[in-house]
Amino acid sequence: MTPLASKTQLPWVSLDFKNVNTETYLALITRDGELSIMEPKDHDMLSNEWSDWMQGVGFRVCPEPSRAEETSFRVYWHKEKMPCWQAIGAGLDYKALSLAVAVGDFVKVYRTDRDRRLYVCAELRGASDLVRDVSWANGSMRGYDIIATGSKDGRVRVYELRTHNSADQTSILQRLKVATAPPPPQPKNLRSGRTTPSGIGAGLANASRMQAVQEEDEDAPGRVKQTAVMVAELKEHRLPVWRVVFSSSGEQQKVRQSSKTIDNFPR
Numbered sequence: 001m002t003p004l005a006s007k008t009q010l011p012w013v014s015l016d017f018k019n020v021n022t023e024t025y026l027a028l029i030t031r032d033g034e035l036s037i038m039e040p041k042d043h044d045m046l047s048n049e050w051s052d053w054m055q056g057v058g059f060r061v062c063p064e065p066s067r068a069e070e071t072s073f074r075v076y077w078h079k080e081k082m083p084c085w086q087a088i089g090a091g092l093d094y095k096a097l098s099l100a101v102a103v104g105d106f107v108k109v110y111r112t113d114r115d116r117r118l119y120v121c122a123e124l125r126g127a128s129d130l131v132r133d134v135s136w137a138n139g140s141m142r143g144y145d146i147i148a149t150g151s152k153d154g155r156v157r158v159y160e161l162r163t164h165n166s167a168d169q170t171s172i173l174q175r176l177k178v179a180t181a182p183p184p185p186q187p188k189n190l191r192s193g194r195t196t197p198s199g200i201g202a203g204l205a206n207a208s209r210m211q212a213v214q215e216e217d218e219d220a221p222g223r224v225k226q227t228a229v230m231v232a233e234l235k236e237h238r239l240p241v242w243r244v245v246f247s248s249s250g251e252q253q254k255v256r257q258s259s260k261t262i263d264n265f266p267r
Contacts, residue, residue, distance in 0.1 A: 002050055004038065006030045018077035018097065026050070027075040027099055033062045035075070035101065037118075053116075062103050072130035072152070074102035078145070079138060083111070086143045086163040093222040100124075100147055102131040107149055109161065114222030122161055122226040126233070129153035137246040145226075150241030158232035163224060 006012060008030055015028045024046060026038045037053045040046050065071050078098035088094050092111065099110045099118075107124035124134075129152035137146040145161035 002047060004028070004036075004050060006034060006036070008032055008034045010034070013071075014074045016075050016077050018079065020081060020097075025077070025097065027077060029061070029073045029075050029101065031071060031073070032064050033060045033071070033073055033103065035059050035061050037099075059118075061101050061108060070130065072102060072104060072132055074131070074134050076100045076134050076136055078136045080140045082140055084140045084143055084145050084161075084163070087145075087224050087226065090163045090224045091222065092163075092224040096222065098136075098145075100134045100136055102134045102149065105130055105151070107131060107134050107147070109147070109226070109228070111224070112222075113220045115220065117220065119220070119223050121224060122228045124149060124157075124159050124228050124230075126157055126230050127151040127153060127155070132240065132242050133244045135244045135246050138248060146246075147228075148244045148246065150244040152240045154235070154238045154240055156232075156234040156237065156241055156244060157230055158234075159228050160231050161226040161228055163226050 004012075006028070010030045010032050012028050013031050015026060018025045018027070023043045024040060028036045028038070036059075038050045039053070040048055040050050042048045061073070076099070078100070082088065082094050083092055083096055083098055093114045097112045098121075101108045101110060105127045108120050109122040109124065110118045111121045112118055124147060127149065131149045131151050133150040135148045137148070139146065144163065146158065147161065148156060148158045150156050
C-alpha cells in the first residue's frame with residue numbers, strides 16, 4: 001500500500017476510482033477544495049507508486065475557504081467506458097474522462113480534452129444549501145447524461161446534461177465502432193515482462209499534459225460545452241440528504257438520510 005498525502009496537508013474528504021479496461025484512475029479532494037487526480041505508474045500493480053496528473057501543481061476547485069467555514073466537497077467519476085454518444089458526435093474525445101465535483105452548493109462537471117487537460121463542461125446550480133453527495137447515472141447510449149445531487153436542504157435534484165450541435169447519428173455510430181474495436185497487443189517491457197503504458201495512460205505520460213488545468217482555452221480540440229437542466233426536484237425527504245446512488249441501469253435512485261433509505265424513480 002502506498003500512502004498518498006495531500007499537498008495542503010489537510011485531510012482528504014472524498015475519493016472515487018474509475019476503471020477503463022485495465023487502467024485505474026483515482027480522484028481525491030481535500031477539505032479546502034484541493035483536487036488531485038492520480039494514476040499508478042504501473043497499472044498492473046495498483047499497490048505501486050502513484051503519480052499526480054498535475055505534476056505537483058495545485059488545483060483548487062474554488063477559492064480557499066476559511067477555517068471556520070463549513071464546507072462540502074464530493075467527487076464522482078462517470079463510470080462507463082465512453083461519454084454519451086451525442087457529446088462524442090459534437091466533438092468530445094471518445095476517451096475523455098468525466099468527473100463531477102460537488103463544490104459547496106453547486107456541482108462542477110469536468111471532462112478531459114484531446115490533450116488530456118481538464119475543463120469545466122457544465123455547472124449544476126439550484127441547491128439552496130451545501131451539496132452533500134453527487135451521483136452519475138449509467139446509460140451512455142441514452143444520448144444525454146443524468147446526474148443527481150443530494151443537499152443539506154433536504155432535496156434531491158436530478159439534472160440532464162444536454163449537448164448541442166452534435167453530428168448525425170450515422171457518423172457518431174461509425175466513431176463508436178472504431179472506439180469499441182479491440183486494442184492491438186501491447187509491447188512488453190523486457191525487464192519486467194509487463195505491458196508498457198498505453199491508451200489513456202500513454203497520453204497522460206507526457207509531462208506537459210497537465211502542467212495546469214486550463215479552463216480558459218475553450219477552443220482546444222475535444223472540448224464540448226453542455227447545458228445542465230434540472231428535470232426533477234424531490235422535496236419529500238425533508239431531512240438533509242447524505243447519499244444518492246443510482247442503480248446499475250441508471251434508472252432507479254436510492255437516497256440515504258440520517259436514519260432511512262428511500263427509493264425514487266426520477267423519470
